[in-house]
Amino acid sequence: MLSARQIIALVTAAFLTTSAIAAGGADYPPSNIDRDNIQSLQRGAANFMNYCSGCHSAEYVRYNTIGKHLELSEQQLIDNLMFNAEKTFETINVNMPMDDAVTWFGAAPPDLTLTARSKSADYIYNFLKGFYIDEEQTHGVNNRWLAGTSMPHVLGELQGYQRAVYDEKVGEDGSVTRTFVEFEQAIPGQLDPEAYDEFVRDTTNFLAYIAEPVRSERRKLGVWVIMFLTLFGILAYMLKKEIWKDVK
Numbered sequence: 574m575l576s577a578r579q580i581i582a583l584v585t586a587a588f589l590t591t592s593a594i595a596a597g598g599a600d601y602p603p604s605n606i607d608r609d610n611i612q613s614l615q616r617g618a619a620n621f622m623n624y625c626s627g628c629h630s631a632e633y634v635r636y637n638t639i640g641k642h643l644e645l646s647e648q649q650l651i652d653n654l655m656f657n658a659e660k661t662f663e664t665i666n667v668n669m670p671m672d673d674a675v676t677w678f679g680a681a682p683p684d685l686t687l688t689a690r691s692k693s694a695d696y697i698y699n700f701l702k703g704f705y706i707d708e709e710q711t712h713g714v715n716n717r718w719l720a721g722t723s724m725p726h727v728l729g730e731l732q733g734y735q736r737a738v739y740d741e742k743v744g745e746d747g748s749v750t751r752t753f754v755e756f757e758q759a760i761p762g763q764l765d766p767e768a769y770d771e772f773v774r775d776t777t778n779f780l781a782y783i784a785e786p787v788r789s790e791r792r793k794l795g796v797w798v799i800m801f802l803t804l805f806g807i808l809a810y811m812l813k814k815e816i817w818k819d820v821k
């Protein structure tokens with residue numbers, strides 16, 4: 574039989590493993606998004622509609638859900654976010670036919686509703702900061718996190734363009750190994766690096782939100798469930814003691 578201590582250790586280990594798996598994407602520098610920051614989410618929504626929704630849909634989230642969680646009135650929704658839609662119960666669609674997209678870009682822009690879950694928010698944040706000049710590519714840019722990407726640097730006006738700096742080592746056999754060191758700004762953009770960072774963080778925050786719109790409600794519920802289970806566990810234990818106390 575397992576002792577109580579062993580059981581607790583097992584349960585804790587299982588819990589830590591699942592949360593580590595759920596957190597995922599630990600290889601990327603952190604995005605530090607704050608999912609409870611409504612202003613950041615509102616700015617992110619506007620960024621997404623202005624700079625991304627021309628190519629990317631978010632077909633699993635409705636405008637009125639966004640409006641409710643982001644504390645926006647129906648008029649604010651219509652004026653600031655609903656460029657491709659007429660009714661607030663519609664989802665975020667793209668007008669561009671996907672066949673054309675493949676011809677123009679070489680790949681269809683994926684739906685972004687769940688990308689923050691499939692690839693992690695940290696990935697998106699770094700992806701948007703990872704474009705650098707590469708004349709050999711079709712769009713004149715490459716991406717540090719998705720080599721040879723078909724997505725143009727759509728935020729180039731805001732961020733400007735950066736160059737990748739490499740450390741080159743020549744091995745004994747004459748082969749060259751290049752390791753990435755850092756980005757250096759080659760052409761300045763409209764935003765300074767800090768402001769661009771905020772822009773990308775807000776946009777990422779919004780994408781993390783649409784990937785899990787009921788997250789905050791679920792977490793509140795989770796606390797009650799844990800409290801119930803703990804209380805129930807104590808009661809069950811006391812009951813067991815009571816029933817078995819005369820049987821030895």
Ligand code: HEC
Pocket residue numbers: 620621624625626627628629678680681682683685688692697700701719721722723724725727728776
């Ligand atoms: C001009 C069209 C266009 C616009 C605008 C655009 N994208 Fe993309 N995006 C693409 C294409 C094409 C791909 C597919 C890239 C590939 O597979 O190489 C893509 C892929 C992506 C991916 C997936 C990367 C991966 O690892 O699979 C993310 C995330 C993304 N875009 C985010 C954004 C965000 C955020 C914006 C707005 C700031 C945006 N995109 C604006 C065309 C666009």
